[in-house]
Amino acid sequence: MKIVVCIKQVPDTAEVRINPETNTLIRDGVPSIINPYDLHAIEAGLHLKESLGGSVTVLTMGPPQAEGALREAVSIGADEAVLLTDRAFAGSDTLATAYTLSSAVRTMGFDIILCGKQAIDGDTAQVGPEMAEFLDIPHVAYVGKFEDISREGLRVRRLMEDGYDIVETPIPVLLTVVRELNQPRLPSLKGKMRAKKAEIKKLSLADIGADGERVGLAGSPTQVKNIFAPEARKDRKTLAGTPEEQAARLIEELRGLKCI
């Protein structure tokens, strides 16, 4: 079973400070981390490997310093690491990123692709599902639990805003995962030592046979006109009263919704 986990190196938002004069983020000196959701994807990859056998390859697209994120993934337990890096990839939006990553996994080969549900610096949650479309394979987003794992297919719980779905899927498949899925393991000492020496395979535009017009800035049609938080859902309810009254009403509401 070839498992590919796509990860992204992001600034540690917990460490980001805001310049009070310009109200912009101070990115200088902010440490880079693996996107937290991607840690859950790595854990899921290791868990699937432990159940089904095979190998876990981590893949990222980014500048040469993204190698740090890949080495960290190796220290946690990934078998191989691949860095997609080329000046031509600079300025990619989600479409170009998904196209580039999917071109790479096609040349690498795969059975299961795992992604975090979204990156904490962009929050679009688009790249995973877009990759699946490019690869013409099924995908399940927001996976919060593995119900059943076999070589033929997976049965997973997809967490939705209003509950969850149980989804069965054949393999190959792409999954994007949420925090509820697992508790990511920490690195091991042997893993850290291995990571120090591990070979990071580098792939360029030419290596993945992608169309130069569809990557980087040239392949990115997105124009950001405005950034806003999605509108709040209309069916939201606010419970009033003392904490005791609120708790009683909450139980009543949840019973009404058959949640408890």
Add this chain to the structure above:
Amino acid sequence: MNYFLTEEQQMLRDLTSQIAEEKIVPVRAELDEKEEFPHEIMKVLAQSDIFGIFIPEEYGGLGMGSFELCLAVEELSKACLGVSTTYAANALGTYPILLFGSEEQKRKYLPDIAAGKRLVAFALTEANAGSDAAGVQTTATKDGDHYILNGTKQWITNGGEADIYTVIAMTDRSKGPRGASAFIVEKGTPGFSFGKKEKKMGIRASVTSELIFDNCRIPRENLLGREGMGFIVAMKTLDQSRVGVGAQGLGVAQGAIDEAIKFAKQRVQFGKPIISFQAIQHMLADMATQVEASRALVYAVARHIDSGAKDFSKVSAMAKVFATDTAMRVTTDAVQVMGGSGYMREYPVEKMMRDAKILQIYEGTNQIQRNVIGQALIKEAAGRENDS
């Protein structure tokens, strides 16, 4: 201070520090309150290879030494001495196998210990054998290809939770200390059971139990070394592990200083943060100076042991005495710096103070350590006189 750590030692320290911060700090108060064994944390330590640090590579470990073990113990102790005691007691129980085990015994037990699959405990203490280790009354009687153990061990760290026990018992009581032998006893052996679980002042995440041997038959191949070597096994084991108790002292004291400084910067009295008062600064200065001196001594002794030194009883005892007396003082002062808040369970320093006390008592009281140092001084002086 730069202690010239190698890249691997730095990695080890970073990883244990990450485990301490992410996995131990959030649960330490609850483990203490509930007197609950840290099963989950032991799993994390196993998964992160921390149990394999001091075990040679040919038995599945990382082939590092005392110094690296001290680094790990120090980091874990900053967060919780109950957890670090559980971890360190595993090493204590493993040393008899590491130092005196046959090739067969090492192959049988060390790989599982290195992987953290089986936890170990060391069993010497009895009701009438504490500081006077020669008072051991548990007996091991030879019966063909077996030994039959009878007696009760007391206050055994990891008792009941450990899978493997290294036990000191008398094979020939007429010979006194030379009649003791060391054995490996596995949990589940018929005739081997666990008695009272102690309720303790501190290190309450660690478990301390009685071991009861009632006609417990163990195969002859579980004898460690030869018959009569039991006390040598015990003493060499304790020489090796004492510096680790020093590292525990170092860790808990540093943890307490960190908390005291954090608090003193925030706590405002007379319109100023209390850290701006000289009275507080002088206390913190003394605490930090004593801890740095402990660190220098503990690290130097651990490196001395790793260099292949033959006799290190004296310096090992010095590291234990100095660092643990320091820990008691520093944790007590941390409570003082934090005043009423320090005394409350809402803050971690009262636990650190309760926990620190055991370090002056277990693995040889600090009075016994001073005996060891004193006797070594007398021996050295005699040696010098003979030379001249």
